Amino acid sequence: MRLVAQTSIGIQVGATHNRLDFNSDKNRLVYTAGYGEVVQLTLSTHINNWLYLESSPGMIKKNYRIINGNVIYQDINNNYLQLPFGIGGRLNISKKLILSNSIGIYYAYWLTSKINGTAPNAFEISTSSEGTELIKAEHVSYKSIFNQYDRRSEFGWMVSTGMHYRIVSNLGCSVNGSYFRSLTSQRVGIMEMRSPRFNETIALTFGVLLFY
Secondary structure, three states, X not given: OOOOOOXXXXXXXXXXXXXXXXXXXXXXXXXXXXXXXXXXXXXXXEXXXXXXXXXXXXXXXXOEEEEEOOOEEEEEEEEEEEEEEEEEEEEEOOOOEEEEEEEEEEEEEEEEEXXXXXXXXXXXXXXXXXXXXXXXXXXXXXXOOOOOOEOOEEEEEEEEEEEEEEEEOOEEEEXXXXXXXXXXXXXXXXXXXXXXXXXXXXXXXXXXXXXX
C-alpha cells in the first residue's frame, strides 16, 4: 500500500455537544447538555503506510444548562483552549478515500465563562388569583469571575474517527467525529455544590487539508 502523504495540515470547524457529569443531591437542579462551536488546526505526520501521529490545537466551547423550576435557568457558556495529541491508524478505501481512527490525551485551559439565563427579581412581586405572591423572573447576562474553587486546567482522554477525501494531489477535505472525556474535575472542593464535575464533549467537524 503506497503512502499518499507524509504530512498534512488543515483547519476544521464544527459543532460541540457537551454534558457535565455531575452528581447532585438537590433534585430541583437539572443539568442538561449544551451546544457550541469548535475551530481547530490539524497536524498529522505519518510513521508508515497506516500509522500516524496527530494534534489538533484549537478553541472549543463546553457549554451546559442548569434548570431550577419552570422559568429559572442558566446557560453556562465556557471557552477552552485545547491541545490534543493522538496516535491512530488509517485504512485506504480507494486512491482518494481514507478512513482513520485514533486515541489519545488532551490538555485544555478554561479561558472564559459567561452566564445567560433568568433569575428571580424580588423587587417585582405580583399576586395570583388565589392570593399567592409571585416573584417575576428577569433576564441576566454576565461574565463569570473565576475563584479558588475553579480548576482552569483540564486533562483527559479522547477518541476520534474520520473520513478524508483527496480532491487533487495535495488538497483534500475531511469530516471527523471526536469524543473528549475529562479526568480532572471542573471544580475543587468537597461541598455538594463543589463536588466533582467532569466535561463530556462530542465534536463534529468539517475541514480542508493540505498534503506534503
